[in-house]
Amino acid sequence: MSELPFPVLPKTDQGKRICQVIRVKPERLDEYKKVHAAVWPEVLGALRKAHVVDYSIHFFEPHNLLIAHMRYIGNDFDNDMKGIAENEATKRWWKLTDGMQESFVPGATGSESGPGWWTSAEEVFRMEG
Numbered sequence: 005m006s007e008l009p010f011p012v013l014p015k016t017d018q019g020k021r022i023c024q025v026i027r028v029k030p031e032r033l034d035e036y037k038k039v040h041a042a043v044w045p046e047v048l049g050a051l052r053k054a055h056v057v058d059y060s061i062h063f064f065e066p067h068n069l070l071i072a073h074m075r076y077i078g079n080d081f082d083n084d085m086k087g088i089a090e091n092e093a094t095k096r097w098w099k100l101t102d103g104m105q106e107s108f109v110p111g112a113t114g115s116e117s118g119p120g121w122w123t124s125a126e127e128v129f130r131m132e133g
Contacts, residue, residue: 018132019057019077024122025108028063028070032104036070037063039100046093054084070105072122089116 028036040061051059055078062071078084088094098115108123115121 019055019075020081021127021130022072022074022076023125023127024072025125026070026072026122027068027106027108029104029106030068033063033068036101036104044093044097046091047097050088050091050094054078054088056084056088071125 055076057075057077059072059074062073063069064071076084095116098121102114102121105121107121109118109120112118112121
């Protein structure tokens with residue numbers, strides 16, 4: 005077998021990768037970008053405390069989609085997500101940003117209640133290393 009033209013790195017534990025999708029209201033896009041240019045430190049702290057890392061949100065203009073990607077590196081996902089949901093700054097953040105979004109989740113009423121707000125996307129490919 006011949007050598008590959010690139011180095012192959014050993015597989016590492018990347019944590020749980022999460023990808024979520026929601027629609028941003030076109031008339032609220034500029035406001036959404038503005039508030040996310042200065043996310044409150046308490047919200048970022050709640051995410052870090054809950055072992056969420058490498059969090060990014062991308063905008064896909066043709067369909068007004070927000071696509072979030074993050075990694076969870078803890079070992080008690082449900083409890084850590086509960087901690088985020090109980091954080092007072094996060095609750096205020098959700099009240100601010102939920103009105104800028106439209107959920108694809110049937111029956112969704114907001115980030116703080118209901119069956120969910122952002123829709124989870126299934127991972128169909130991964131390349132590590």
